[in-house]
Amino acid sequence: MITISDTANDKIKEMLEAEEAPDLFLRVGVKEGGCSGFSYGMGFDDEVADTDKEMEFNGLKVVVDNDSIKYLNGLIIDYKESAMGGGFTIENPNASATCGCGSSFRTATDAGKPSAAGEC
16 A cells, blocks of 8 residues: 655645646656666556556555555655745655665665666
8 A cells, every 4th residue: 555645645635637638647666777776657647457456545646666666565655845836756765775865765675676877
């Protein structure tokens, strides 16, 4: 199960409304790469595959591909404002190590495949 804070939920809905495409939803996933082995992916999509898992959070449709589910169970997505602007934060209890930028990770049982350059 994924948790999306109220602040993040509101920000994502605001961004979706700006797209002016009613069929869009949030897609969250994981792919091999980044400096630690796996990178998070988060963006808007309008196509659902048979192997996707669909969830809803206070009216926000979220879709996760079946391969990513095992890496995202317990994931918390939040949105923080700061003097330099705002941004989404991800807290993943499955990550045994993360990179300095926080956009890639590995788990205790799976190191993934870090990018050759070791960059985020």
